[in-house]
Amino acid sequence: MGRPVGDRDQIPPRLEPHDRRRPFHQRQQLLRLQAEVGEGNGAEAFFTQFSFLGFDPRGKRDKYANYFTNNRNIMLIQRAYALENPRKWSGYGDDAWGFSAGVNNGGGRPLQRDDNGTLEVHAALGAMPIRRRDRCALRHYYRDLGPRLWGVYGFPDSFNESQGWYEEAYMALDQAQTVAMIENYRTGLLWKLFMSNPKSSPRSTGSVL
Template identity: 45%
Template sequence: MIWILPATAQKKKIPRPQLGDSALLTLVQQRTFGYFWKFAHPVSGLAPERTATPEVVTVGGSGFGVMAILVGIERKFITREQGLDRLLKIVNFLYKADHYHGIWPHWMNGATGKTIPFSRRDDGGDVVESAFMWQGLLCVRQYFTGDTPKEQELRNKIGWMWGETEWNWYTQGGQDVLYWHWSPNSGWAMNHQIRGWNECLIAYVLAASSSNYPISAKAYHNGWAVSNYFATDREYYGIKLPLGFPYGGPLFFAHYSFLGLDPRGLKDQYADYWEQNKNHTLINRQYCIENPKKFKGYGADCWGLTASDNHEFYNAHSPTNDLGVITPTAALSSFPYTPEYSMQALKYFYNQVGDRLWGEYGFYDAFNETVNWFDYQYLAIDQGPIVVMIENYRSGLLWRLFMSNPEIKAGLRKLGFTSPAI
């Protein structure tokens, strides 16, 4: 599926009141939350992949969205009852939607729950997208602890689906590695082993934490942790980077798995994950300050390279794949790691380029000042981390909820992690 992005699009001007730091954070969270609340599919309650495709809902982005709904309740953007009703709608829909050994596809039709192929052979289960959803649903289960019939129903249905998710099926016959896809039509034809370092750590944590269909610790150590881009232990700008690609890769690596998984004090034999994510962010920012390609706008106030729309189509932007595109979610979802620098970027996005970047659901997906391009769309997978990670910076809400799951504590210990939360 291809989206053609016009160079310009009509945008409705949205007022931007001048606010103090705390009020500005709340405003950004509230506007961005609106994508998952106001723009959600009316039948399923799930989040559309992007504003241009309202019928195509995304499982991973919706997983971030269910976490954003919890933020909305805590910040009083909606009532607890409103949030509960929406989450029940989502869970009831997911319960009946297409799934493959308990794993959902990447995309679904928002009205029917039928799979929309992501590519010709990617028309079945997607372990990583499903992991992003499960990260959110397990937070929901821990949040709604009341004895009312609705809260009990929500918890029970999440528990039933969790128990039926066959993570070990996706080891393709018991291999020591997870496979990203399986299709009833193409089987294992995608043949995409999930090895690190990237956004997929959460898939291994969840798969190891399953009570009924777990993977072994060997899959983590012999699959995930075996890669040319895993324990590289390099240094850039005098900043140590324990894991990953040169200069760290796109910044979403530091976000997607850590919306629920608390990196504070999280360590295993390979890395200190707080150090990894903070230093990845600092390297990404310093690259933008150095600005070797001399793109317009880059600097201490305007930084953040990650996967997003761009003036050509879509790309995973990073210091080694720099097209002049700044993506607000990169700096804003890094608030826990670099609060002062993220606030600098937030104020630049809001005050300096906000006339073209600020819309109904907060900041548009990306912009490139060098070619005078500003996106007109929102993407669920970029919107969600903004709401959630700002909240984790402010209160630790989602980290606390996710890490309180007894299965997650056991799964992390099984893989050799230590953390103050387990």
């Protein structure tokens, strides 16, 4: 059984979205969309989505960003890059996108230098509660690519249609992201449970209003 949450679990009173080595606050325009904060070029899904599996970004903002809007724009940047598809890989489109850390991912960001034709399934599915109207990736991956993508534990990590490569392994980390965000899309359950703890309150962080 887990131990009770105590004072030592209190979130530090000041959280700054950067450190001296790798700035996290870097406002930039990517594919005509604004990214206020983010890792790397600001449009990689890993830090964006894993940071908000439990912490609900809706209505959360500080001097750096509106976090729900920022998360949504990062996902829109990814989708816009897949639609533009500057390297002309097979399989990219409105219902097939997603760039993040994962197997055979090239660089995991929507940039030509980091794009080797691999799509990370969990990146698109993890965006479902952020872009509630966009369920087409889930339908496409399951209905159209299901015989190659769907297995005993659900979706694997990634695939590359240009290479004819479909990952056979399942990464628990990315499975967790997919399951958590689909449930947040359906009911908001994880967001509700996490935010119901007083230690998770935005006021307790001293940084998010």
